[in-house]
Amino acid sequence: MPARTPDAPTTRRPRLVTLLGPAFVASVAYVDPGNVAANLTAGARYGYLLVWVLVAANLMACLVQYLSAKLGLVTGRSLPQLLGARMRRRRRIAYWLQAEVAAVATDIAEIVGGAIALHLLFDLPLILGGVLTGAVSMGILAVQSRRGERSFEMVVTGLLVLITLGFTAGLFTSHVNAPDLLAGLGPRFAGPDSVLLAASMLGATVMPHAVYLHSSLTRDRHGRADDPATRRRLIIATRWDVGISLVIAGGVNIGMLVLAAANLRGVDATDTIEGAHAAITSAMGPVIGAVFAIGLLISGLASTSVGALAGAEVMDGLLHIRIPLTARRLATLLPALLVLAVAPSPTWALVLSQVVLSLAIPFALVPLVRYTSRRSLMHDDVTHPLTQAAAWLTSGLIICLNLGLLALLAGGRG
Numbered sequence: 076m077p078a079r080t081p082d083a084p085t086t087r088r089p090r091l092v093t094l095l096g097p098a099f100v101a102s103v104a105y106v107d108p109g110n111v112a113a114n115l116t117a118g119a120r121y122g123y124l125l126v127w128v129l130v131a132a133n134l135m136a137c138l139v140q141y142l143s144a145k146l147g148l149v150t151g152r153s154l155p156q157l158l159g160a161r162m163r164r165r166r167r168i169a170y171w172l173q174a175e176v177a178a179v180a181t182d183i184a185e186i187v188g189g190a191i192a193l194h195l196l197f198d199l200p201l202i203l204g205g206v207l208t209g210a211v212s213m214g215i216l217a218v219q220s221r222r223g224e225r226s227f228e229m230v231v232t233g234l235l236v237l238i239t240l241g242f243t244a245g246l247f248t249s250h251v252n253a254p255d256l257l258a259g260l261g262p263r264f265a266g267p268d269s270v271l272l273a274a275s276m277l278g279a280t281v282m283p284h285a286v287y288l289h290s291s292l293t294r295d296r297h298g299r300a301d302d303p304a305t306r307r308r309l310i311i312a313t314r315w316d317v318g319i320s321l322v323i324a325g326g327v328n329i330g331m332l333v334l335a336a337a338n339l340r341g342v343d344a345t346d347t348i349e350g351a352h353a354a355i356t357s358a359m360g361p362v363i364g365a366v367f368a369i370g371l372l373i374s375g376l377a378s379t380s381v382g383a384l385a386g387a388e389v390m391d392g393l394l395h396i397r398i399p400l401t402a403r404r405l406a407t408l409l410p411a412l413l414v415l416a417v418a419p420s421p422t423w424a425l426v427l428s429q430v431v432l433s434l435a436i437p438f439a440l441v442p443l444v445r446y447t448s449r450r451s452l453m454h455d456d457v458t459h460p461l462t463q464a465a466a467w468l469t470s471g472l473i474i475c476l477n478l479g480l481l482a483l484l485a486g487g488r489g
Contacts, residue, residue, distance in 0.1 A: 094297070094308075094309065094312035094313075094316070095312065095315065095316045095319070096224075096225065096228035096229075096232065096296065096316065097144060097224075097228065097289065097292035097293050097296050097313075097316060098140060098144060098289065098292075098313070098316035098317045098319075098320040098321070099228060099231060099232040099235055099316070099319075099320040100227070100228055100231045100232075100288075100292055100381055100384075101140055101143075101144075101285045101288055101289040101292060101320070101381070102140075102235065102285075102320040102321050102323065102324040103231055103234070103235055103238075103324075103374075103377045103378050103381045104282040104284065104285035104378060104381060104382075105133075105136060105280065105282070105285070105321065105324040105325070105328065106235070106238050106242070106324050106327050106328065106374055106378070107181075107184060107185055107188065107282075107374055107375070107378035108184055108185060108187065108188020108189070108191070108348070108371060108374055108375055108378070108425060109184045109188070109425050109428065109432075110328055110331075111188065111242070111331060111348060111371060111374065112347070112348055112425050113272070113275055113276045114129070114276070114328050114331040114332045114335065115331060115332075115334075115335045115339070115345065115348070115351040116272065116335075116345070116351075117272055117273075117276060117332050117335070118331070118332040118333065118334065118335025118336035118337075118339060118340070119335045119336075119339035119340060119341075119342060119345035119351065119354075120268075120269075120272070120345075121265055121269055121272070121336075122255060122259075122336040122340050123252070123255045123256050123258065123259030123332075123333065123336045124259055124263065124264075124265055124269060125259065125269065125272065125273055125276065125332065126256065126259030126260055126329060126332060126333070127259060127260050127261060127262050127263075128273045128276050128277055129276065129325065129328050129329050129332060130260065130325070130329070131262075131277065132276060132277045132280035132325075132328075133280075133321055133322075133324070133325030133328070135277075135280065135281065135469045135472075135473065136280055136281060136321055136324075136325070137317055137318060137321045138462070138465060138466060138469055139281050139286060139440065139443070139466070139469065140285065140286070140289050140317050140321065141313065141314060141317045142443055142444065142447045142458065142466060143285075143286050143287075143288075143289035143290045143443055144289045144290065144292070144293045144313045144316070144317060145293075145310060145313060145447060145453075145456065145458075146290045146443065146446055146447050146452075146453075147289070147290030147291060147292070147293040147294035148293045148294070148297055148299075148300065148306070148309055148310060148313060149299075149300075149306065149310075149452075149453050149454070149456045150299065150452055150453070151294055151298060151299025152290075152294065153287070153290040153291035153294055153388055153392055154286065154287050154290040154291075154392070154439070154442065154443055154446070155174075155287055155291070155388055155389045155391070155392025155393050156291075156391075156392040157392075157442075157446055157452075158170060158392065158393060158442055159392045159393045159394075159395070162393075167393045167394065168393075168394070170393055170438065171389065171390065171393040171394055173434075173435055173438055174283065174287070174386075174389045174393070174435065174438065174439075175386070175389070175390075176431060176435070177283045177284065177431065177432055177434075177435035178284060178382060178385065178386035178389065178407060179407055179410050179411075180427075180428040180431035180432050180435075181282065181283075181284050181378075181379075181382040181385075181386075181428070181432065182379060182382055182383070182407045182408065182410070182411045183410065183411045183414050183424060183425075183427075183428045184378075184424075184425050184428040184432075185208075185212075185374075185375045185378045185379035185382060185411075186205045186208050186209060186375065186379060186408065186411035186412070186415070187201075187205070187375075187411065187414070187415060187418075187421050187424050187425055187428075188348070188371055188374060188375035188378075188425070189204060189205065189207075189208030189371075189372055189374075189375025189376055189379065190202075190203075190204030190205040190208060190375075190415055190421070191204070191348050191349065191371065191421050192204070192368050192369070192371040192372035192374075192375060193207060193208070193372060194349075195349065195352050195364075195368040195371070196365065196368045196369070196372065201415050201421065202412060202415055202416055205408075205411060205412050205415045206408075206412065208372075208375055208376060208379065209379070209404065209405070209408040209411070209412075211376050212376055212379045212380045212383065212404060213400075213401045213404045213405070215227075215230060215231075215234075215376065215377070215380040216380050216383055216384065216400040216401055216404055217400075217401060218230050219384065219400065220399070220400055220401070224292070224295050224296050225296075228296075231377055231380070231381065234373050234376065234377040235320075235323065235324075235377065237369075237370070237373045238327065238370050238373050238374050238377065239323060239326075239327050240366070240370070241366050241367060241368075241369050241370015241371070241373060241374075242327050242330055242331050242334075242367065242370045242371075242374075243326075243327060243330040243331075243334070244363060244366045244367070244370075245334045245338070245355060245359050245363045245366070245367060246330055246333065246334055246337075248359055248360075248363065249333075249334060249337040249338055249359070250337060251333055251337050252336075252337070255336075256333065256336075271480065271483050274476045274477070274479050274480040274483070275480055277472075277473065277476050280473075281436055281439075281440060281473055282432060282436075283432060283435040283436055283438065283439040283440075284381070284382050284385035284386065284389075285381075285385070286439040286440060286443055287385050287388060287389050287392075287439055288381065288384060288385035288388055290443075291388045291392075293309075293313060297309050303455070306456070310456065334355070335351065338354070338355060338358045338359060339351060339354050339355070339358070342354045342358075347420070347421075348371065348421070348425075349421075352364055352367060352368060352371075355367055379404075380404075382407075383400055383403055383404045383407065384400065386403055386407060387400055387403050390403075430480075430481065433477035433480060433481060434477070434481070436473060436474070436477060437470075437474050437477075440470045440473065440474075441470060444463070444466045444467055444470055447463075447466070448463045448466075
């Protein structure tokens with residue numbers, strides 16, 4: 076039998092499923108503890124009325140995250156890098172300062188959420204729960220540093236699956252009113268307070284750190300694809316990546332609202348996470364209550380890890396300074412622990428963090444839409460005029476709603 080000669084080398088295109096992952100990391104920002112508080116409050120106060128807000132918010136998020144991912148894929152640079160290359164030193168420092176304030180506000184929400192979850196599960200003091208949340212998040216970040224982006228994506232995707240199970244498990248034992256749920260898809264309000272809550276839900280959807288981060292995630296995962304055919308395939312994969320991950324995240328948010336609408340409507344003291352957990356436990360049993368608290372804990376752990384990664388990318392792109400992720404995690408953990416120690420209530424800390432984030436959204440969103448609309452940057456992959464129009468409309472709507480939210484809060488309506 077003649078000896079077998081080696082096969083000629085062949086170049087095989089990777090399967091589409093192997094190209095997925097970056098959007099799953101970014102999507103964790105959409106199921107953080109701040110979203111939990113808003114969704115539960117909406118369902119408990121107004122039933123299914125504001126389901127349409129979450130549907131609209133998720134559609135906007137899909138568009139914004141796709142543009143961010145495409146920017147990194149086509150240019151080979153992240154949004155912070157592009158901003159840093161076009162600014163003088165003073166502007167870069169000022170821009171970084173507002174982004175850093177947003178990063179701290181993000182960490183406050185995530186650490187507070189994790190601390191609340193540990194308090195609900197094990198009756199731990201909030202400060203100790205915050206320290207443990209930060210410590211575990213540093214372990215998750217160590218996976219990214221030592222194992223690379225793919226391993227980090229797999230870990231965060233696994234956490235997203237657990238978050239989904241934690242926040243939707245109660246739906247299997249709930250009686251959902253299907254006609255009312257369908258009616259909730261029609262845009263409508265029930266007075267000024269529902270408008271305020273809807274603005275809060277929509278305004279907090281596009282998190283600044285997720286917009287900054289996604290462009291770097293695709294850059295690090297795929298690099299810059301100069302070959303048109305390869306680039307086109309990666310853009311198609313990015314659409315699937317964003318679509319699948321944000322459908323999951325959006326489904327979790329809608330599931331939380333539906334869970335509250337079906338079980339907490341009219342129940343007192345459900346405008347805080349602790350109150351909602353107590354009501355869920357009372358209405359559905361301790362097992363569902365524990366699963367919900369576990370989902371909240373994992374939400375805090377995953378989102379705080381992603382937030383630290385985003386903050387490191389912003390610092391590198393704007394200041395050209397790169398520090399170890401664990402060191403950055405420790406630096407931003409301290410303000411969060413300080414807030415836990417002095418804040419009159421964890422819920423108020425969450426609300427305040429969302430207000431700070433709303434102020435930072437335009438600084439990320441407007442440059443993203445501008446850059447992806449420039450042929451000098453995107454070349455043949457410049458955003459289609461209809462997509463540009465949708466992106467500008469989305470930006471304007473989110474900015475106006477956030478400004479309206481801030482005006483209402485300043486007027487004492489929050």
